[in-house]
Amino acid sequence: MTVENSTIFTTHPSSNASQQAQNQYLLTLHNSERPHFPKRAVVTCGMPYGNKNLHFGHIGGVFVPADFFARFLRDRIGKKNVVFVSGTDCFGSPIMEGHRKLKDSGYEGSIHDYVTKNHEDQKRALDAYGISLDLYLGSGLEPAASVHQEITDFILQRLYQNGYLTKRSTRQFFDEKVQQFLNGRQVIGRCPVRGCKSEKAYADECDLGHQFDPEELIAPVSQLSGTQPILKPVDNWYFDLPAFKGYLTELVDAWDHDCHVRSVVCNTVRESLASPVIYIQNKFKDAFDKISDTLPPYTLVGARENQQSFSIEFGNWQDRDTARTQLEAAKIRFRTGKTLLPFRITGNIPWGVKASALPQAQDLTVWCWPESLWAPISFTKTALMLDENHDTHRFSSHDWHDFWCAKDAQVYQFMGQDNIFFYCVAQPALWKALDADLFPDTPVANYHILFMNKKASSSSAIKPPMAEELLQNYSAEQLRAHWLSLALDQKAVSFSPKAFDTSISYTDKKTGVDVMVKDDPRVVDPALKESAFLTNIFNRLARSCFYGAQKACGGCLPHVDASQATKLTCQKALLDFEQAAAVADAHTALGHAETLCRSANKIWGQAAKDAYDQNDDKAYQQALADAFYALRATSLMMHPAVFEGCETICDHMSFDRSVFFSWENAFMGPYELAKTYTHDEAAHKLVEIPAHFDFFKKTK
DSSP states (O other), X not given: OOOTTOOOOOOSOOOHHHHHHHHHHHHHHHHSOOOOOOSEEEEEEOOXXXXXXXXXXXXXXXXXXXXXXXHHHHHHHOGGGEEEEEEEBOOSHHHHHHHHHHHHTTOOSOHHHHXXXXXXXXXXXXXXXXXXXXXXXXXXXXXXXXXHHHHHHHHHHHHHHTTOEEEEEEEEEEETXXXXXXXXXXXXXXXXXXXXXXXXXXXXXXXXXXXXXXXXXXXXXXXXXXXXXXXXXXXXEEEOGGGGHHHHHHHHHHHTTOTTSOHHHHHHHHHHTSOOEEEEEGGGHHHHHHHGGGSOSEEEEOOOXXXXXXXXXXXXXXXXXXXXXXXXXXXXXXXXXXXXXXXXXXXXOSSSEEOTTSTTOTTOEEOHHHHHHHHHHHHHHHHHHHHHHHXXXXXXXXXXXXXXXXXXXXXXXXXXXXXXXXXXXXXXXXXXXXXXXXXXXXXXXXXXXXXXXXXXXXXXXXXXXXXXXXXXXXXXXXXXXXXHHTOTTTSOEEEOOGGGOOSEEEEOTTTOOEEEGGGOTTSOOGGGHHHHIIIIIIHHHHHHHHHHHHHHSTTBOOSSOOOHHHHHHHHHHXXXXXXXXXXXXXXXXXXXXXXXXXXXXXXXXXXXXXXXXXXXXXXXXXXXXXXXXXXXXXXXXXXXXXXXXXXXXXXXXXXXXXXXXXXXXXTOOHHHHHHHHTSOGGGOBOOOOOTTOOSSOOXX
């Protein structure tokens, strides 16, 4: 977390000239170009399926980064102006399949009961990690369910009226042995998209997020009977996503220059904007030449050196699909590339949001992915509605349009890289098609958080530990600090907690017994690296400040203001932190906090010793005032990450949290805060701490 080459404290007295220079430098910093913040903001993150509890990847890869940003925004623009919502994705084939398997094992509850239980488990896990959601709801659970149906009806009607929905007949997998249509998760095969190595692809998407038509799935197998299903035609409504290629191209070009949007987003979106292409192995070139004249217009791209296939590129997806049918008939094997295809809106599974707002769709439901894209709107509206009904005045407006449509508002969507297609391709196109003043969300995408250097998910061979399971060995603040330090905005990073590492560390020469890493006392726990800063450096600075005040100031704040040099250093760190936090770069932001704290701890220790050795009470008071100023600045910066310990520091410093953590007061130290808000800075009493008091908890 440490940032190198940062400004550090100086204890040397300054001349008037250098003091003026420092003042001018500080003024320049304050007046320099600082990040722009919206008047109001929504923070939301990908919705977990309602068929399971949360594993560490959900929490560490998405919810903790989103919570860091939401807490920072509340401190920066005011709690009333930030809505942080998410919820359980209650509908869709994964939930139906999970419930079916459970019923086969004797479960007697309804699918609603099943989802409710999983939702409650998810909420408990989020609470355990201090995820500060204003509401964690369920798309199929009240009080959000009726609001979600209302929003869904509006969106479907609007898309239909604007001419962007078309009814298409496509083929769906049907199991002849059990005489049943298969939902998306009841059929499994290999992904047909060129370059994808997923061995776990479902009816129309793989576990890496690639989209395709069901007939493209390689080697499909029914999960109900273990047989190969056939394809039967069904009618569904589709959104004309290809019509928005030009708009999406302009949007991703703009995102290239948006410091909030990470390169993984732009790269992934551009992959989806590629022209429709079919790749054919070279060994089928003769067979291809025999039917090439009958295909729709295409451009042939020959195989380059060492390539095993050539490609044919089409002007639109319809021509590509026509050619695909002809190639299948000629028994020519091929794979398709990524491109924009019509985005399915409805499905024929019974457990879903009703699509009755569309004509001739009474028996159809909305596919879970489209409705999950607008679920945060439903959740926001529900949160504001409940606030208004209960007259609690938590938010600055009770009209969801002020958060989702106003020019001075912004929506920040946190996600894993697997979901970029949906939130950064499908959703912006839907918003544009609605023509309802919805602006594109600001996408904040993270790379995968690995487990022991391997990708892990509840549906893969590598099973990740559940989020609550980790808390048997670590505190929530330790894990929050560690996950935020991983810099998932830059690359996929492994989470390797020693307590769960069952790899072999060494073999005992005497006993011949293999000793696992988790049992080897010589191995340092990677998950505790950031915790060492909290429990040692940060804790030491806080504790020594309070002990110093109890010893030399009668338990009050020092009766002098911090030095200008200290203010300059701290305020520079705060401005650097603000720049990084504004773009959700928690890794860099917290690095500035750590660097400041380490430097302050070192300077305070030496200054206090010098003052004590020289019996100089005045110098000791000044050193203590400087340390308290740095402590307050560090606490303000660390607050979004490790709020519990920082709020304990605030409470013991006897300040109201809304004052202490407000960025309106960011450049005011404790002395100035006391002078401004309590009008008695000379007798601002602190809460006494006993010996060996810890603001941050050590390993369990």
